[in-house]
Amino acid sequence: MPSSPAPAPPGLSRRALLAASAGLALLAVGCTPGSSGGSAASEQADRLAGQVAVQESLVAAYAAAAAADAVLGSEVAGLAAQAGDQLDRLRAAAPSPGPSPVRPSLSAGAPPAGSDVRAWLRGQVTAAADAHAGASTGQTGARAALLGSVAAGLRGHAAALA
Amino acid sequence: MAEDGARDEGTESAALRAVLAAEHAAVWGYGTVGAGLAPDSRPQAFAADVAHRDVRDRLVELLRQRGDDPVAAEPAYALPFPVLSPVDAAALAVDLEDGVAAAWVRVLDQAVSVEVRQLAVDELSAAEVRAVGWRAAAGRTPTTTAFPGL
Secondary structure, X not given: OOOOOOXXXXXXXXXXXXXXXXXXXXXHHOOOOOOOOHHHHHHHHHHHHHHHHHHHHHXXXXXXXXXXXXXXXXXXXXXXXXXXXXXXXXXXXXXXXXXXXXOXXXXXXXXXXXXXXXXXHHHHHHHHHHHHXXXXXXXXHHHHHHHHHHHHHHHHHXXXXX | OOOOOOOOHHHHHHHXXXXXXXXXXXXXXXXXXXXXXXXXXXXXXXXXXXXXXXXXXXXXXXXXXXXXXXXXXXXXXXXXXXXXXXXXXXXHHHHHHHHHHHHHHHHHHHXXXXXXXXXXXXXXXXXXXHHHHHHHHOOOOOOXXXXXXX
């Protein structure tokens, strides 16, 4: 430890991080301004809508896992809630915010009978994270930030389910 | 942040310099983390330290290739709180990972190249996975977060 404290850099300054991230969060929620113009922006918006569908499937997968294994369902209730929060944010950022119905049995399927439900769920989480991470590189600005953050959050879910 | 939506190589480089500064801080901070942990947890800190050193070196090289001056490490950093126990050490590690996560999200927001965004999403994810382990070690719940870095 230094005897006289040095200025805290971004990595250690909570206040600076909170200020910066709060601004970014606001952008992510309302990310419709033209960070890219014309057809490129339209294509990005369409792709973001596609990621809403991916997240809907993941939310359905959490529900299906809980239905198949009540103990696991209780354990992962917090993760499922976070997946729902992610879905809400993605819907808010997508061009057509009207929520589409979540149909667990249709969109995500269910864990095969007799299978390891936790492993199945982890696979679903990883697949969604892969999809969001891949999509984030094709986006710009707040959309890229939002998708990248959601992907990272799901990597954390997968780690928690390991 | 270019809130008007204008992003170019300049905004990307600025964000890369900022994340390099955060990585410097993480490398420094993990020295304190490792010293504060119980011996059986130190391999986790060592692995994280190595990961941050690797990313730091990669960023330095990337910035040099672009003709930008890499940000140098500070001689020392102020800890956000005293590290007096293994739980404190794990909590510091959480702060370090959350700090670099925020910087990587900013890179995603400011980047103009696919390659840089790929690097950012990969490292943001790695930081969050490490943070999950540290939150558990610090006794925090939940151990996950919906929006790392945001």
